[in-house]
Each structure stands twice: as C-alpha cells, then as structure tokens.
Amino acid sequence: MSATAVNVDALIDAAKGRVTPLIYTDPDIYQLELERIFGRCWxxxxxxxxxxxxxxxxxxxxxxxxxxxxxxxxxxxxxxxxxxxxxxxxxxxxxxxxxxxxxxxxxxxxxxxxxxxxxxxxxxxxxxxxxxxxxxxxxxxxxxxxYKGLIFGNWDAEAPDLKSYMGNMAWYLDGVLDRREGGTEIVGGVHKWTINCNWKLAAEQFASDQYHALFSHVSAVAVLGAARDAAPEDKALGTGQTNRPVWETAKDAVQFGEAGHGSGFFFTEQPDANVWVDGEVSEYYRETFDEAEQRLGRIRALRLAGHNTLFPTLSWLNGTATLRVWHPRGPDQVEVWAFCIADKAASDHVKAAFERSATRAFGPAGFLEQDDSENWVEIQKVLKGHQARNTAMCLEMGLNGERRRDDGIPGITNYIFSETAARALYRRWADLLISDTWEEINQRTQKFQEETVK
Ligand code: FES
Ligand SMILES: [Fe+2]
Known part of the structure; x- marks a missing residue:
C-alpha cells in the first residue's frame, strides 16, 4: 500500500454520518486517489x-x-x-x-x-x-x-467486469440510455471548464443531494415559474407543468445509494419535463412516452428529472440531457466535461432543443450550474483553514432510514431528502483507498451494506 501520512479510515465514519473535510484538501490523499481509485475503477x-x-x-x-x-x-x-x-x-x-x-x-x-x-x-x-x-x-x-454506447476504461486487470461494477446503478442508467430503439448519441461538442473545488464535492452532490435545490436554485426556478405563468401557452417555456414545487406535489421520492453510486428522483404522474427545458423537449417526452414505458416500465419512463453519479466521476441528470465527467486536477480543482446526450431516434430539431436546454441550464454559464459551482468554490476556500478542514461535517440526513423497496426500484434506498448515497459514496471511497485487493474492497462494501439495512 502506498504511504500516506493520513489515516483515511479515521476521516470517514459512514455509519454515524461523519466526514472530515481534509479528504477534499490533502495532497497525499489525492495522490492515493489517483493510484487506487482512478487506477482501479471503471x-x-x-x-x-x-x-x-x-x-x-x-x-x-x-x-x-x-x-x-x-x-x-x-x-x-x-x-x-x-x-x-x-x-x-x-x-x-x-x-x-x-x-x-x-x-x-x-x-x-x-x-x-x-x-x-x-x-x-x-x-x-x-x-x-x-x-x-x-x-x-x-x-x-x-x-x-x-455499455449501451458508453465506453469505459479500467487499468486494473483484477477489477470486476463493468456490469458487476455498476451493480444496481445500471437500472438507473438505463433510464437514459434505453428510452428508445437505437439508443443514444452525443449531440454537438463537449463543454469543458474548471471549477476550483475537489472532484468529490461535485460527484457527491450528483449522487446524493436533491436537498440543495430547494435553497441554492430557488431563485432560478422562481424566475422560470413566473415566466411560464405570464405566458402559459408559450411553447418555449414548456406546458402542462405545475408551478408547485415537485417536493410538495410528488407522491413519493427515492434516493438510491450503493457501492459509491447514487441517484435520486421524485415520482410523477405525467411525463412532465423540467421547467428549464425547451417546449420541444417537453413535447418530445410526451410524444415518446408510450415507447419509453414499454421499454422501461412506468416508473422510469416518467422519470424526467433527478440526479445521478456512477462512482467515481460520471454524473448525469435525467430529462436535462447533461452527462458529465469530473476530471480531477489536484485536490482543489476539477475539470468538468459536459456532454449533451439524446435519443438517436429523435429528430435533429429535437436534438438541437436538447442541446440548447442543457447548455442554458447546465453549460459553463448555465443558470443552474453556476449556483452549484459557487457553493463548491466557497467550500474549498473555507477548507484552506486548518481548523476548518479538521472539523467534522454532518452527513446524518435520513440515517437508519435505509430500506429495500418492493416496487421494482432496486438496491438500498431511502427518501430523496437523505444522505444515504453520500454515506455509501464516502464509505466506498475509503474502502478503495485502504484495501489492497478487490476481494477486500467488495467485502467491506458488503459488510457496510448489511449493516446499513438490517
Ligand atoms: S519522439 Fe516522442 S518524445 Fe521523442
Ligand atoms: Fe444543483
């Protein structure tokens, strides 16, 4: 095992929901990540x-x-x-x-x-x-x-195959890749930009954090709602959507977290896209709903919002068509590569609408993207302080609320406003750093999962 001055295991207590933010700043830990996470994961x-x-x-x-x-x-x-x-x-x-x-x-x-x-x-x-x-x-x-058009690489001959590595996360990923016959494609080029924060802040948020949207994105969502109220028939703003926040109207909502991967979404009744996508995109989702339902089942076909991370650094948002990789650039910088992913069978006109929508909301100057980066950059600045980076953070949301569902949604789940996926992500992260073999990594993951859902 590589030498590091830091005892990684002591910085994470996933069972209690404690993380010491030194994991976002320490250069030795970062070097160990490059070797043991980026050198061994898909x-x-x-x-x-x-x-x-x-x-x-x-x-x-x-x-x-x-x-x-x-x-x-x-x-x-x-x-x-x-x-x-x-x-x-x-x-x-x-x-x-x-x-x-x-x-x-x-x-x-x-x-x-x-x-x-x-x-x-x-x-x-x-x-x-x-x-x-x-x-x-x-x-x-x-x-x-x-996997269904996505190419993955791995340096480690001993790692589990990609499908086993993804585990239950494949079910959530299929919700994007498998909506229509012919699969998906990347539309346009790749947006690339850097954010001065550790890669895990971004990966964790996309795995586990619906909670921030209520507060961090409230102004953007309010503006969109007001615009739509003023022009309810304007197709460019989408139609058929309610202005009440989804967390008030949704019947149920789920967060999934296992083996470092995480996902979350609200259950909806209609195939309503996010308020920030173009009207053509909303219309496309309504028109293609039957095909998607046949292929994916009702729950996933209706899922046109929500967050996801496939550990360590692939994240995407359903419905918004943004897929991104968080390339690490030292402990305190990440390079974002954002792709627009859309169904191959969609018309060029709809693909262009997807690209416009993804860029407007989650491009480098996207109005939602900026809310997120602002927080991460400020956190990274706070952690320059010696006391700050050694002061534990609270990851207790929904602690002990984990359960397995019986409605076909696989894996360890919780209510969407929880930190189940974050706890699973940091546990997996630490297990990768401290284990020499995949057998050991998987044993630790399994043990944690058994303790999580009793
Ligand atoms: S030919 Fe490539 S470095 Fe010399
Ligand atoms: Fe966000």
Missing part, C-alpha cells in the same frame, strides 16, 4: 457515437492521465495512454478527429491506431544496434468495455 471515456469510423479518435483523461480512445479497423475500440514512449510527449493533440497514425511532435516517432510503434525517424542511423519497435508501442488501457 472510468467513462467516450460515447460510441463520437468515434463511429475506423481511425476516429477522441482525447480524454483517466484521472490526470491523458488517454486517446480509438476506433480500430475491425470496429473494436482501444484506448491508449497519450504518451510517447520516447520522452513522454503527447502524441495526439486534437480533441477528436480521424487519423491513420499518431505522430509525436517532438522527434517524430509514429504509432498506428492500434498503438504499435511503426516509424522511427533515422532508425538505421540512430539505432545501429537495432530498436525493438514491438516493445515500444503506446501503453494500452488494460480493459475497455462498452
């Missing part, structure tokens, strides 16, 4: 629709490691560390594109899309003793798996 790389043809590539990251994802000639997908084996220069610079080779800009070593080193300038003169090019190909990401 990380989202790209959507298949971004690299449809042989030679198509997309540049991304696993933790802080630059990764190039490439469609192979046989249609499969491989991912490589974007690092020249000569002197560690990046070999692929464009965000995405199509290529026959990756040629390093420093001394010109050239690699095929299969990662093999194929060309070394002046090879016979510079390496008269011979150079075994087979040995010096790009380092390949150990495992790549695709």
């Amino acid at each position: 990380l989202f790389l790209a959507h298949e629709s971004q690299i449809p043809k042989a030679g198509d590539f997309f540049n991304t990251y696993m933790g802080e490691d630059p990764i190039v994802v490439v469609r192979q000639k046989d249609g499969s997908v491989k991912a490589f560390l974007n690092q020249c084996r000569h002197r560690s220069m990046r070999v692929s610079y464009a965000d995405s594109g199509n290529t026959r080779a990756f040629t390093c800009p420093y001394h010109g070593w050239s690699y095929g899309v299969d990662g093999q080193l194929v060309e070394v300038p002046l090879e016979p003169k510079a390496y008269p003793q011979g150079l075994c090019k087979e040995k010096w190909g790009l380092r390949e990401v150990t495992r790549v798996e695709i």
Whole structure:
C-alpha cells in the first residue's frame, strides 16, 4: 500500500454520518486517489457515437492521465495512454478527429491506431544496434468495455467486469440510455471548464443531494415559474407543468445509494419535463412516452428529472440531457466535461432543443450550474483553514432510514431528502483507498451494506 501520512479510515465514519473535510484538501490523499481509485475503477471515456469510423479518435483523461480512445479497423475500440514512449510527449493533440497514425511532435516517432510503434525517424542511423519497435508501442488501457454506447476504461486487470461494477446503478442508467430503439448519441461538442473545488464535492452532490435545490436554485426556478405563468401557452417555456414545487406535489421520492453510486428522483404522474427545458423537449417526452414505458416500465419512463453519479466521476441528470465527467486536477480543482446526450431516434430539431436546454441550464454559464459551482468554490476556500478542514461535517440526513423497496426500484434506498448515497459514496471511497485487493474492497462494501439495512 502506498504511504500516506493520513489515516483515511479515521476521516470517514459512514455509519454515524461523519466526514472530515481534509479528504477534499490533502495532497497525499489525492495522490492515493489517483493510484487506487482512478487506477482501479471503471472510468467513462467516450460515447460510441463520437468515434463511429475506423481511425476516429477522441482525447480524454483517466484521472490526470491523458488517454486517446480509438476506433480500430475491425470496429473494436482501444484506448491508449497519450504518451510517447520516447520522452513522454503527447502524441495526439486534437480533441477528436480521424487519423491513420499518431505522430509525436517532438522527434517524430509514429504509432498506428492500434498503438504499435511503426516509424522511427533515422532508425538505421540512430539505432545501429537495432530498436525493438514491438516493445515500444503506446501503453494500452488494460480493459475497455462498452455499455449501451458508453465506453469505459479500467487499468486494473483484477477489477470486476463493468456490469458487476455498476451493480444496481445500471437500472438507473438505463433510464437514459434505453428510452428508445437505437439508443443514444452525443449531440454537438463537449463543454469543458474548471471549477476550483475537489472532484468529490461535485460527484457527491450528483449522487446524493436533491436537498440543495430547494435553497441554492430557488431563485432560478422562481424566475422560470413566473415566466411560464405570464405566458402559459408559450411553447418555449414548456406546458402542462405545475408551478408547485415537485417536493410538495410528488407522491413519493427515492434516493438510491450503493457501492459509491447514487441517484435520486421524485415520482410523477405525467411525463412532465423540467421547467428549464425547451417546449420541444417537453413535447418530445410526451410524444415518446408510450415507447419509453414499454421499454422501461412506468416508473422510469416518467422519470424526467433527478440526479445521478456512477462512482467515481460520471454524473448525469435525467430529462436535462447533461452527462458529465469530473476530471480531477489536484485536490482543489476539477475539470468538468459536459456532454449533451439524446435519443438517436429523435429528430435533429429535437436534438438541437436538447442541446440548447442543457447548455442554458447546465453549460459553463448555465443558470443552474453556476449556483452549484459557487457553493463548491466557497467550500474549498473555507477548507484552506486548518481548523476548518479538521472539523467534522454532518452527513446524518435520513440515517437508519435505509430500506429495500418492493416496487421494482432496486438496491438500498431511502427518501430523496437523505444522505444515504453520500454515506455509501464516502464509505466506498475509503474502502478503495485502504484495501489492497478487490476481494477486500467488495467485502467491506458488503459488510457496510448489511449493516446499513438490517
Ligand atoms: S518524445 Fe516522442 S519522439 Fe521523442
Ligand atoms: Fe444543483
């Protein structure tokens, strides 16, 4: 196990709902995260629709490691560390594109899309003793798996397969990926920006925190409600929605939290989209409801709002079509990559409406996005204080209220206003950092779950 001056286990007491915020600031913990979380968990790389043809590539990251994802000639997908084996220069610079080779800009070593080193300038003169090019190909990401269009990578040969890793979270993810025949695609490009906060603040909020919306987003939601009241027939504002807050009108609401993953949503009676999406989007959801219901069942087909994190760093919001990755950039910065994800079968007109809606609400200048980032940045500033970062935080919401439901919603759940998913996330996080093997990690997770739901 890597040496760290900090006893990680002592900073988390998930059973009691206590977390010491040093976990958001400590540089040793951060290095351990890169090794033990970003080096062992399944990380989202790209959507298949971004690299449809042989030679198509997309540049991304696993933790802080630059990764190039490439469609192979046989249609499969491989991912490589974007690092020249000569002197560690990046070999692929464009965000995405199509290529026959990756040629390093420093001394010109050239690699095929299969990662093999194929060309070394002046090879016979510079390496008269011979150079075994087979040995010096790009380092390949150990495992790549695709789930319904989403491409994931993992450095750890011993990790469980992707489906087992997702566990019950796959049921929630399917609510976005499986609404219509043909699956999903990424619409438009990727919005990228940085926020000066630890990646876990964002990942945890999307896993577990509906609670903040009541307060942090109240002004934005009030403005939208007022605009809609003033022009109830205006399609651009959506129709058929009530202005009473959903937490007052919803019959029931659920939060799910297991193995670091989390999700939450209100039960609704009608396929009503969020107030911040365009009218075309609301209309699309009503028109396609029957197909979605047939494929997903009523509960998931009606779910057009709510938050989700697939541990560690893939988050999305149902109905709003934003899917994002929180790439860590040191203990106190995160780089957000936001994708707009929509049903492939939707018309171009509807896809454009999805993109507009996602950008307006949750783009880098999105009116809801900014409420969230503002909080996280301020928290990170508070934690510069020695006393502050060693003062425990309260994660007791809904403690001991965990239960398993009998209506088809899988996993450990609670009422939406709880911190079940946050407690599960921090427990899993600590278990990954302190365990040497996946067997140990999973044993700890199982033990925690058994203690959570008695
Ligand atoms: S660093 Fe790439 S060729 Fe030298
Ligand atoms: Fe928010």
